[in-house]
Amino acid sequence: MLRCVLLLSRGFAGGVGRTVKKPPEPPRPPRPPRITLISSDNSVSILDKAEAENIAKIKRFKLVKIEDYDAQTRRPVYKLMSPSEYLKEEMQKRSEKKADKNKSTIKGRKVLPIATKIGDNDLQTRINNLKRWLDKNYEVKVIINGDKENTEKSAKIFTKVTGECPPECNIQQKVVKGGDIKFVVCPQPRSETKASDDASQSGQHKNTSDESNKS
Structure with a gap:
């Protein structure tokens, strides 16, 4: 009987001062990429790309990337364009591309x-x-x-x-x-x-x- 009491007292004494390890926290989900958005009225806002895509879908606009990386804001820059604006932009790009070909050297x-x-x-x-x-x-x-x-x-x-x-x-x-x-x-x-x-x-x-x- 005395032996059992001694073992129990030793067990309680050994547990004093021990720190219980907390379980590891689950990893945080990655933050959605943020972009700089230029609206059709040239107003600028910062929001998630998914949110910008949703706005473009609702308005039936095109979400066009106009700059891959802005050194000042460290974000890509997108612009909301109406179908007519998007068509005009595409025609201008084709014209510039054709002009570059015209300036090419002798083949x-x-x-x-x-x-x-x-x-x-x-x-x-x-x-x-x-x-x-x-x-x-x-x-x-x-x-x-x-x-x-x-x-x-x-x-x-x-x-x-x-x-x-x-x-x-x-x-x-x-x-x-x-x-x-x-x-x-x-x-x-x-x-x-x-x-x-x-x-x-x-x-x-x-x-x-x-x-x-x-x-």
């Missing part, structure tokens, strides 16, 4: 051989190929293979080809040897080239119309 070089024995229809086909390559920002090396006994034919083809090139193009590296003529046609930005083609085509149509009226 490469094409070679266009032409024999002086070529027929008029085939020659026109070659010239159309030349203009198509120039429109795609390729420079074209033209090689006119002729007879040294008849250099006039080569010169006539040279005049025909260069005369139908857009006026903004540059004719470079012209070499005449016997009846052969070699030269390089370098393109200009596609927007300018296209404008020149349109002007040239309109002039051709006008001339055709005038001739038909005379007849």
